[in-house]
Amino acid sequence: MLEEKKKLTYSGDEIIEALKEIELILISLHQMGSYYGDRFLMEGKEKYTAEYEKETTQFIDGWNVTKRLAKVREILSQKFNRTLGNDDMDDLERAMEGLKYWSKPNDKPEKNHFLIKQRVLKFKKESSCLILFLIMLTGRIV
Numbered sequence: 001m002l003e004e005k006k007k008l009t010y011s012g013d014e015i016i017e018a019l020k021e022i023e024l025i026l027i028s029l030h031q032m033g034s035y036y037g038d039r040f041l042m043e044g045k046e047k048y049t050a051e052y053e054k055e056t057t058q059f060i061d062g063w064n065v066t067k068r069l070a071k072v073r074e075i076l077s078q079k080f081n082r083t084l085g086n087d088d089m090d091d092l093e094r095a096m097e098g099l100k101y102w103s104k105p106n107d108k109p110e111k112n113h114f115l116i117k118q119r120v121l122k123f124k125k126e127s128s129c130l131i132l133f134l135i136m137l138t139g140r141i142v
Contacts, residue, residue, distance in 0.1 A: 018076065021071055
């Protein structure tokens with residue numbers, strides 16, 4: 001990564017736009033988990049598993065979750081240098097190299113799949129909320 005691109009600055013509007021999408025997805029999934037979690041505890045998981053899976057799928061499809069996440073990715077990606085290096089990859093391609101993606105039924109993520117390397121994402125103080133939503137998204141402190 002080029003030295004001048006090691007620190008990225010986002011406007012408050014950019015951060016808010018990304019956070020709104022993350023918030024909608026995160027809180028909705030949390031509310032679904034709470035709703036069905038209570039039912040699992042009271043009446044047994046078997047009774048509500050199919051409904052939970054169906055509702056989760058309908059949420060992902062009906063609420064355009066993949067489009068919303070793509071929008072967040074675009075907001076975050078726009079500040080990175082997209083110039084190809086000697087390895088024919090740009091900074092983001094290089095940082096994402098080696099990620100394991102879902103490829104077949106019952107596929108499981110690697111243990112460190114969601115860890116974000118500090119050297120890739122160093123933001124100015126004004127962008128500290130961006131780091132917070134990334135932690136919220138991954139569920140881990142980097």
